[in-house]
Amino acid sequence: MKIINLQRKKRNGSSPLRNATALVVALISVTCFITRLGPEVLAQREAAALAAAGFIMPDGAAELLRTGLSEHDVEDLVEQPGQSSSPESSSVAVRDPAEEQSSSTAASAQEGDSSATAQESQSPTASGPGAAIQELAIQNSGVQFQNVFVKNSNQNHKIDIKAELEKQPAVKIQTDGKPQVLIYHTHTTEAYLLQEASSVPAGSESRSTDGSRSVVMVGNAIAAQLRAVGIGVVHDTTIHDSPAYNGSYNRSAQTIAKNLKQYPSIQVTLDIHRDSMTAANGTRYKPTAVINGKKAAQIMILSGCDDDGTLGFPDWEYNLRLGVRTQKQLSDLFPGLARPLNFCARKYNLNMTKGSLLVEVGTEVNTLDEAVYSGELFGEALAKTLKSLK
Numbered sequence: 001m002k003i004i005n006l007q008r009k010k011r012n013g014s015s016p017l018r019n020a021t022a023l024v025v026a027l028i029s030v031t032c033f034i035t036r037l038g039p040e041v042l043a044q045r046e047a048a049a050l051a052a053a054g055f056i057m058p059d060g061a062a063e064l065l066r067t068g069l070s071e072h073d074v075e076d077l078v079e080q081p082g083q084s085s086s087p088e089s090s091s092v093a094v095r096d097p098a099e100e101q102s103s104s105t106a107a108s109a110q111e112g113d114s115s116a117t118a119q120e121s122q123s124p125t126a127s128g129p130g131a132a133i134q135e136l137a138i139q140n141s142g143v144q145f146q147n148v149f150v151k152n153s154n155q156n157h158k159i160d161i162k163a164e165l166e167k168q169p170a171v172k173i174q175t176d177g178k179p180q181v182l183i184y185h186t187h188t189t190e191a192y193l194l195q196e197a198s199s200v201p202a203g204s205e206s207r208s209t210d211g212s213r214s215v216v217m218v219g220n221a222i223a224a225q226l227r228a229v230g231i232g233v234v235h236d237t238t239i240h241d242s243p244a245y246n247g248s249y250n251r252s253a254q255t256i257a258k259n260l261k262q263y264p265s266i267q268v269t270l271d272i273h274r275d276s277m278t279a280a281n282g283t284r285y286k287p288t289a290v291i292n293g294k295k296a297a298q299i300m301i302l303s304g305c306d307d308d309g310t311l312g313f314p315d316w317e318y319n320l321r322l323g324v325r326t327q328k329q330l331s332d333l334f335p336g337l338a339r340p341l342n343f344c345a346r347k348y349n350l351n352m353t354k355g356s357l358l359v360e361v362g363t364e365v366n367t368l369d370e371a372v373y374s375g376e377l378f379g380e381a382l383a384k385t386l387k388s389l390k
Contacts, residue, residue: 129202131282133365138287138298138339147331148324149340154307159343161324169322170315170354171267173386175230178265180386183219183272186252186349188239190215190274192297192368200284206276206364209242213368218361218375219272225379231386234259234266253349260352268322268355268386271348274371275300275360286365289336291377297362297370299378300339301327304358307345318354322385326357329381337377 142151145161152159173180191208193201208214216237223233236259240251252271260266274297277285287298303323306313323341330338350356359378362371 129200131200131284133199133284133286135286135288142340148328150343151340153344154305156307157305164321164324167321170318171389173389179232179234179263181226181233181268182259182266183223183235183270184255185215186248186271187241187273189242192366192371194368196367211237215272215274218371221372221375222379226383229383249349256352269353271358273360275363277363284365286363291334291337295370296374297366298339299337299374300342300360302342302358304346304350311347313347313351315354319350319356322355323357326382326385329385333381334377
């Protein structure tokens with residue numbers, strides 16, 4: 001109001017001194033405004049730069065963005081001790097590491113590429129070595145039916161979970177030795193910590209071409225569970241995101257096409273990733289659940305939708321049916337392991353079969369052991385789901 005008043009006096013012929021005073025006050029006000037909004041402004045500029053460069057950012061559950069996540073966004077999602085939450089609101093419970101240690105038997109944007117590398121390239125005081133790691137559980141958000149939750153970010157499509165569970169997926173699994181499932185990794189170098197830590201260890205790498213410490217190990221665990229019940233699997237470990245990160249989805253589409261041509265019996269394709277959640281202050285978030293006394297990385301299934309008809313994504317409904325059934329099986333067998341299914345207006349190469357899912361297992365600050373254990377659990381739930389589809 002003070003600036004407005006001074007400007008009005010200027011229009012009536014104010015003195016140079018008053019004009020100078022108005023300018024100083026205006027500059028101070030603008031400076032304060034920018035200071036308060038600094039993190040958000042910088043995040044938006046970073047996101048815009050990534051988009052211009054061709055980096056496309058998939059969504060994470062509970063709207064935890066890989067870049068530009070402000071602290072108040074996370075605080076709004078964190079359920080404080082003693083609070084309760086309704087099914088329609090996000091509930092992110094922060095666990096006490098001391099409690100988990102005693103109960104555990106082990107230490108534990110538009111269509112394409114993740115932007116995790118933008119955060120990982122920042123200074124050590126931001127999200128690099130030494131950045132704090134906060135453990136949490138993402139649960140109970142979005143649309144609910146019984147113990148199944150779906151986060152629907154589409155504008156034109158609602159979801160009736162009960163109705164979707166009653167619909168038949170376009171998958172009829174055979175156990176005749178022929179491959180039925182393709183596991184691949186668009187971001188093959190996405191890696192995990194090798195041991196549990198309260199802050200990002202010096203020298204740790206969130207991306208590695210060494211498959212023994214990346215999402216490839218999660219794919220191995222899933223494949224083993226499927227094969228154990230007679231479901232044929234092809235696990236393609238082709239690296240799509242190194243040395244060039246941009247264009248990973250184009251390259252993984254070629255890998256899918258190659259395998260579908262070589263193995264026409266494949267009905268299900270799984271793109272296995274790991275997520276990344278970083279706050280504006282550099283804190284990295286680690287979603288976990290304790291299953292059978294052992295710590296596991298939380299899992300998020302993503303199912304795409306051609307929400308406005310512009311994605312060239314026919315028959316996306318069949319993927320959703322498979323995704324919801326798998327989500328239900330996960331929730332029945334391992335309560336707390338699955339984050340809400342992410343139903344969003346994205347394609348991510350999920351248009352290439354009627355049984356395609358993208359699955360994110362933990363984040364870069366989950367341990368490899370936690371992620372592999374989650375792969376075993378997901379594989380068990382998926383095997384039960386697929387075995388019922390004959």
